[in-house]
Amino acid sequence: MSSYWDPHLERMPLADLRILQEDRLKSMVSYVYDHSSFYRQRFKQAGIEPGDIKSLNDLTKLPFTRKADLRDNYPTGMFSLPRSSVVRYHVSSGTTGKPTVVGYTKGDIETWTESLARSLTSIGLGRDDVIQVAYGYGLFTGGLGLHYGAERIGAAVLPMGTGNTERQIELMQDLGTTALACTPSYFLHMTEVAEKMGISIQDDTKLKTGIFGAEPWSLETRKRIEDATGINAYDIYGTSEISGPLFTECINKSGIHVWGDLFLTEVLDPKTGEPVEDGERGELTFTTLHKFALPLIRFRIGDISILDNEPCECGRTHPRIMRILGRTDDMLIIRGINVFPSQVESVLMNIPEVGDHWEIIVDRKGHLDLMMIRVELTESGFSDKIGDLIKLKKNVSKELKNVLNIAAEVDLVEPGTIPRFMGKATRVTDKRKL
Ligand SMILES: [Zn+2]
Numbered sequence: 001m002s003s004y005w006d007p008h009l010e011r012m013p014l015a016d017l018r019i020l021q022e023d024r025l026k027s028m029v030s031y032v033y034d035h036s037s038f039y040r041q042r043f044k045q046a047g048i049e050p051g052d053i054k055s056l057n058d059l060t061k062l063p064f065t066r067k068a069d070l071r072d073n074y075p076t077g078m079f080s081l082p083r084s085s086v087v088r089y090h091v092s093s094g095t096t097g098k099p100t101v102v103g104y105t106k107g108d109i110e111t112w113t114e115s116l117a118r119s120l121t122s123i124g125l126g127r128d129d130v131i132q133v134a135y136g137y138g139l140f141t142g143g144l145g146l147h148y149g150a151e152r153i154g155a156a157v158l159p160m161g162t163g164n165t166e167r168q169i170e171l172m173q174d175l176g177t178t179a180l181a182c183t184p185s186y187f188l189h190m191t192e193v194a195e196k197m198g199i200s201i202q203d204d205t206k207l208k209t210g211i212f213g214a215e216p217w218s219l220e221t222r223k224r225i226e227d228a229t230g231i232n233a234y235d236i237y238g239t240s241e242i243s244g245p246l247f248t249e250c251i252n253k254s255g256i257h258v259w260g261d262l263f264l265t266e267v268l269d270p271k272t273g274e275p276v277e278d279g280e281r282g283e284l285t286f287t288t289l290h291k292f293a294l295p296l297i298r299f300r301i302g303d304i305s306i307l308d309n310e311p312c313e314c315g316r317t318h319p320r321i322m323r324i325l326g327r328t329d330d331m332l333i334i335r336g337i338n339v340f341p342s343q344v345e346s347v348l349m350n351i352p353e354v355g356d357h358w359e360i361i362v363d364r365k366g367h368l369d370l371m372m373i374r375v376e377l378t379e380s381g382f383s384d385k386i387g388d389l390i391k392l393k394k395n396v397s398k399e400l401k402n403v404l405n406i407a408a409e410v411d412l413v414e415p416g417t418i419p420r421f422m423g424k425a426t427r428v429t430d431k432r433k434l
């Protein structure tokens with residue numbers, strides 16, 4: 001059983017959706033050309049005028065935009081409207097260089113809220129739910145984004161923000177939280193803290209739904225979370241540039257529904273910028289169709305995924321993107337081989353003795369790249385017998401090598417050794433860059 005927030009739009013026949021997309025694309029291209037000196041200049045450099053975009057097939061004629069463009073035009077050089085039209089800013093922290101600033105009109109906030117209202121409804125949430133938002137509030141888009149969407153569907157929102165884990169668990173019990181939104185790594189930490197408090201998430205709380213995102217996580221981690229806590233764990237997606245968290249899976253858990261009336265989605269070969277074949281992995285690229293303070297044309301997100309244009313069993317016709325594999329800039333190149341941290345995660349989470357926390361350390365000795373993977377064991381997996389540990393280490397190394405095609409040094413450590421994170425987990429330290 002699936003219910004819809006906006007049944008007409010969510011189940012729109014594909015042919016009608018394409019017509020709507022085409023109309024909106026043409027308007028959007030004229031709009032940015034008329035309102036933004038940044039886009040006008042870009043289009044001129046590419047020899048393109050709004051009149052050249054006659055159908056969706058002309059999308060590939062348009063020039064790309066990237067995060068670097070937002071940084072280079074810091075703070076608001078890419079905006080299409082003056083400050084008087086902006087009702088909110090969010091700012092993402094700059095891990096490499098300047099931060100990026102995004103802005104919203106009142107209508108942009110409305111679109112964002114409606115997008116999440118559709119998504120939260122698609123995972124079965126509604127007015128009877130208590131949604132605890134443990135994403136960061138403030139400059140980060142996660143907290144406020146979820147908050148508005150959750151209020152829109154009539155749920156009661158518990159705006160916790162990050163951290164203060166014991167209090168999160170107490171209030172979860174006292175107010176009967178039924179859904180929790182946070183990073184998957186923080187939820188794993190929360191379950192550990194609950195256990196220490198003598199509380200079982202499964203037996204002593206009403207939690208039934210997890211809305212997890214803001215960092216890539218694997219299917220194996222989902223299975224672990226669901227087996228250990230009895231909840232349904234759903235993937236949520238969005239980046240601050242395109243608004244913030246916007247899309248989730250539906251109850252079928254077969255890909256994240258990306259609302260086609262609001263965004264055009266492309267998956268491109270990261271090297272050539274050409275669209276990949278259907279079902280192939282590549283770099284997600286979005287064009288906003290209904291966003292006005294900071295519209296983005298062919299914005300290359302840097303996340304790696306796969307696009308599925310087939311309608312979903314739930315009845316929704318909008319395209320789906322598969323679980324994010326990682327970011328083009330998360331991809332480690334080790335001795336010439338591409339390694340995604342998510343591949344390491346999916347191997348480790350299949351080994352029962354391995355706990356929920358791990359990290360990758362990359363270094364270089366002479367001209368040789370070295371990859372070390374520190375793996376925390378579970379209480380029961382951690383043995384006093386050296387022989388058992390050696391055997392386990394061999395097994396972990398072998399499983400990793402099968403998937404990564406490269407040997408890694410494995411270091412098994414005691415439970416509680418590896419740092420925990422309240423927000424996005426930092427699982428990779430690349431000493432080659434330090
Ligand atoms: Zn669906």
